Amino acid sequence: MSREYEIGLAGNPNAGKTSVFNHITGAMQTTGNWPGVTVSKVSGKCSVKNEKMNIVDLPGTYSLSAHSEDELVAREYIVKDNPDVVINVLDATALEHNLFLTLQIIELGVPVVIALNMTDEAKKRDLKVDAKRLSNILGVPVIETIGTSGEGVKELMCAVLDVAKSRKRSNYLVDYGPEIEHSTQKIQEVLSETEIAKTKYPPHFFAHKLLENDKAICNEVETIKHPELVHEIVNKEIKRLKGIFGDDVETLVIDRRYEQARIISKEVVKGIVRRQRFVDKIDRFLANRFIGIPIFGIVMWGIFYATFTWGAPLSDWVAEGLAWIDTTLFGALVDSSSVLVSNIGNFLSGVINDGIGGILVFFPFIVILFLILSFLEDSGYMARIAYIMDGIMSKVGLSGKAFIPYVVSFGCAVPGVVATRTLDSKRERILTILTAPLVSCVTRMEVFFFLAAIFFAGSALAQSLVVWSVFIFGILLAITLVAIFSKIFFKNEPATPLLIELPPYRWPTLRSVLIHTWDRTKHFLQKAGGVILIGAIIFWILSNTPTSGITSSATPWFIVLLVLALWMVINSVFSKRLYKNTETRSKTVKTINIIPFVLIVGVFVLGVMPHISLSVDAIEQSLVGKIGHSLEWFVRPLGLDWRAVIALIAGFVAKELLISIFGVLGNFAEDAEPGGLEAGQNPEGTPAVIATWYTTPAVLGMMVFFNLYSPCLATIGAIKAEAGWKWMWFSIAYGIALGWIMSFIVYQVGSLFI
Amino acid sequence: MTEHSKHRGSRFRGHCCQKHGDNENSLPVLSEFPVGKKCKVVSLMGCMMNKRLANMGLGVGSIIEIIKNDLSGGPLIVFSDSVRIAIGRGMARQICCEEIKDE
Numbered sequence A: 001m002s003r004e005y006e007i008g009l010a011g012n013p014n015a016g017k018t019s020v021f022n023h024i025t026g027a028m029q030t031t032g033n034w035p036g037v038t039v040s041k042v043s044g045k046c047s048v049k050n051e052k053m054n055i056v057d058l059p060g061t062y063s064l065s066a067h068s069e070d071e072l073v074a075r076e077y078i079v080k081d082n083p084d085v086v087i088n089v090l091d092a093t094a095l096e097h098n099l100f101l102t103l104q105i106i107e108l109g110v111p112v113v114i115a116l117n118m119t120d121e122a123k124k125r126d127l128k129v130d131a132k133r134l135s136n137i138l139g140v141p142v143i144e145t146i147g148t149s150g151e152g153v154k155e156l157m158c159a160v161l162d163v164a165k166s167r168k169r170s171n172y173l174v175d176y177g178p179e180i181e182h183s184t185q186k187i188q189e190v191l192s193e194t195e196i197a198k199t200k201y202p203p204h205f206f207a208h209k210l211l212e213n214d215k216a217i218c219n220e221v222e223t224i225k226h227p228e229l230v231h232e233i234v235n236k237e238i239k240r241l242k243g244i245f246g247d248d249v250e251t252l253v254i255d256r257r258y259e260q261a262r263i264i265s266k267e268v269v270k271g272i273v274r275r276q277r278f279v280d281k282i283d284r285f286l287a288n289r290f291i292g293i294p295i296f297g298i299v300m301w302g303i304f305y306a307t308f309t310w311g312a313p314l315s316d317w318v319a320e321g322l323a324w325i326d327t328t329l330f331g332a333l334v335d336s337s338s339v340l341v342s343n344i345g346n347f348l349s350g351v352i353n354d355g356i357g358g359i360l361v362f363f364p365f366i367v368i369l370f371l372i373l374s375f376l377e378d379s380g381y382m383a384r385i386a387y388i389m390d391g392i393m394s395k396v397g398l399s400g401k402a403f404i405p406y407v408v409s410f411g412c413a414v415p416g417v418v419a420t421r422t423l424d425s426k427r428e429r430i431l432t433i434l435t436a437p438l439v440s441c442v443t444r445m446e447v448f449f450f451l452a453a454i455f456f457a458g459s460a461l462a463q464s465l466v467v468w469s470v471f472i473f474g475i476l477l478a479i480t481l482v483a484i485f486s487k488i489f490f491k492n493e494p495a496t497p498l499l500i501e502l503p504p505y506r507w508p509t510l511r512s513v514l515i516h517t518w519d520r521t522k523h524f525l526q527k528a529g530g531v532i533l534i535g536a537i538i539f540w541i542l543s544n545t546p547t548s549g550i551t552s553s554a555t556p557w558f559i560v561l562l563v564l565a566l567w568m569v570i571n572s573v574f575s576k577r578l579y580k581n582t583e584t585r586s587k588t589v590k591t592i593n594i595i596p597f598v599l600i601v602g603v604f605v606l607g608v609m610p611h612i613s614l615s616v617d618a619i620e621q622s623l624v625g626k627i628g629h630s631l632e633w634f635v636r637p638l639g640l641d642w643r644a645v646i647a648l649i650a651g652f653v654a655k656e657l658l659i660s661i662f663g664v665l666g667n668f669a670e671d672a673e674p675g676g677l678e679a680g681q682n683p684e685g686t687p688a689v690i691a692t693w694y695t696t697p698a699v700l701g702m703m704v705f706f707n708l709y710s711p712c713l714a715t716i717g718a719i720k721a722e723a724g725w726k727w728m729w730f731s732i733a734y735g736i737a738l739g740w741i742m743s744f745i746v747y748q749v750g751s752l753f754i
Numbered sequence B: 001m002t003e004h005s006k007h008r009g010s011r012f013r014g015h016c017c018q019k020h021g022d023n024e025n026s027l028p029v030l031s032e033f034p035v036g037k038k039c040k041v042v043s044l045m046g047c048m049m050n051k052r053l054a055n056m057g058l059g060v061g062s063i064i065e066i067i068k069n070d071l072s073g074g075p076l077i078v079f080s081d082s083v084r085i086a087i088g089r090g091m092a093r094q095i096c097c098e099e100i101k102d103e
Helices: A017-025 A069-080 A092-107 A119-124 A131-138 A153-166 A178-190 A193-199 A203-211 A215-221 A227-245 A249-268 A277-286 A292-334 A339-360 A363-379 A381-395 A400-409 A413-422 A426-438 A442-455 A460-489 A510-529 A531-543 A551-578 A582-592 A594-611 A616-621 A623-630 A632-638 A642-651 A657-672 A685-690 A696-708 A713-723 A725-753 B002-007 B050-058
Strands: A005-011 A042-048 A051-057 A085-091 A112-117 A142-144 A499-502 B038-044 B063-068 B076-080 B083-087 B095-100
Touching: A005 A017, A005 A069, A005 A092, A005 A153, A017 A042, A017 A051, A017 A085, A017 A112, A017 A153, A042 A153, A051 A153, A069 A215, A069 A413, A085 A092, A085 A153, A092 A112, A092 A119, A092 A203, A092 A249, A092 B050, A112 A131, A112 A153, A131 A142, A131 A249, A142 A153, A178 A203, A178 A227, A178 A249, A193 A203, A203 A215, A203 A227, A203 A249, A215 A227, A227 A249, A249 B050, A277 A292, A277 A381, A277 B063, A292 A339, A292 A363, A292 A381, A292 A460, A339 A510, A339 A531, A339 A594, A339 A657, A363 A381, A363 A442, A363 A510, A381 A400, A381 A460, A381 A499, A381 B083, A400 A413, A400 A426, A400 A499, A413 A426, A413 A713, A426 A460, A426 A713, A426 A725, A442 A460, A442 A657, A442 A685, A442 A696, A460 A696, A460 A725, A499 B050, A510 A531, A531 A623, A531 A642, A531 A657, A551 A582, A551 A594, A582 A594, A616 A623, A623 A632, A623 A642, A632 A642, A632 A696, A632 A725, A642 A657, A642 A696, A657 A685, A696 A725, A713 A725, B038 B050, B050 B076, B050 B083
Parallel strands: A005 A051, A005 A085, A085 A112, A112 A142
Antiparallel strands: A042 A051, A499 B083, B038 B063, B038 B095, B063 B076, B076 B083
């Protein structure tokens, strides 16, 4: 059996890399028309002529100089992961610009195949690119492709397979001039071959990058023998070159490389690269100094408006469907004479209808929001937002580019945090990572709309006004905090000026928008089936377990449950030690955990269920009630009670759990009322009950608190991965403090007026 | 380190031609060109974004056309090798250019 070929996919941002990737693998990877959509590497499988390939979509970069995170990711992959072939996707309409990267990839000594993409666009603009000539000059296969339709992708993959088999490399060398070559030679002489082989970099490239004072390569020197010898000669050569050229070597090298790219592009491109006038016209309007920002505001308002007007009827259908399931299926179980069956019915109703159902009702809104956002991203408007927001952002010391993660966070904070990778300095990244989660993501908007619908039931205007205020308050706070944090943590570091490519406006393809939307929304469905389901189950059990009396009979069963859970944990921990490969590990964990899982379900249903008390007045005596009451002091100054405590604790995991929890608690309370309806029988009844819990200022305060306090678990994970432990803890801590203080102010001030 | 301290606090405002001192005032900078003019980059004035500029294709020798330049402020939009790029005004003040007359 032949092995799997490893193929990397590299190219400039906006060269159409991701759509080529999608056509190769049939995967549904997010594409977008703004620089830096693929911010981490994503891989997919495909097979060509029965040979298996693993394709890695690398972040889009202009160069491999390792000035930003994504450039480093791309370079490290090409060097360290040793791919069989690197496919370099070029934008045929901007060849010179794109060839700059190509030259660098070729320099890394890896077999290359070029996908000359967007040839349709080039033809439209009367540009003739001679693929054959380009192939001859560079000594690599060049295949014309059209990323949007997938034309040429098959030929591309055949060429890739050929090169993967022959491992033919290009002999093309950029001519840096005799002086630089001389220095490179000198350095190569000191570097021992075996040592360099360990770093996996080609010696010529290694020496070159040392001259350029490349950070990552300089660090590599420390790992080889006698680094001081290398440093000595490098410094000497750098000084010598500086004496000759009066410029640092990196700038020289970049200039030479560009010169070369220009020469090649002149050779192969026929026709003049003309500017598209219509783009200028649209830009004059959308990126106008005075109306640019108002237009952006209107666009955002339009997104909201469309989301909630189009989503409402769909959402009603979901609600009706859920209510039907609840009354006919679960209701029948609840009415059963057997305690066990009745309890199971209650469990299903509590977890599925009140728990997950409360969130599924919002799913249509999420889908529509992401459809519109995807359309915007693909159209090319995103980069213009960076342009128009630069004025405001630069006042607090960030470039307009940092606003893009904010816009992404508006959908979900996790991709928002990851999107900071395209920013140009560490200072900018950290400041954006810390503040982007304050922008209300769609999940928090769900919670706001849920609360607004309950507490401001009378007026639709009041509802949207309240939600909007909380949303805008979050953004204003985020920008204010950037100013404060940059003074505290990055006192002496200068602001990063704006530098961003403005891609041409494109009418997004339906395929791309749908893929994009699915990519983002599936995450919410997975969450509803995973974390939210588990959260709802745990909450249901805790809220139905009294702390006195009845538990004694169920105690042994609970102990059995604990032991089984421990078993599963031990299984997972041990397999982590045994298997290094993550794939085999997760498979093994799944198989060996089947038995304890089945036992847990069995013990729970047969052992615990019959003992669970469903006496409705017991909720305050349940475990949940106890936990809530013991921490009530924390929220009492905010006009809230133990129920809010529970929702806040659960909110650490996922903020939408508030909806589930209030739904369940509301149901309990409703049932407890004399003459109240049966559980789940009346969906209109619950909100009326919940509405009596808090005063208006307290609810406003709660929304503010919910928006600001600690990002959700998924976002915390992303912050840890992108910024490290320190910033993760800081982000949690300042969020709680800020949320509490702001909520306190809102409540206390609000109480004076209302 | 000296280079770093030199620019500290300057926040890219005004000329910072320390490195190419002889160029100062003798050559116009990118931000001074009105819309529609074409120019060629002669030198970048040694601040930290130079390499980024060069990597984006705005290095020495590249030809730039000004598409948008509000003299009252805000970033510029330029066109270079069929790519549209937005540049912060402060940075545009550090790109020394010479005008190219259209044939």
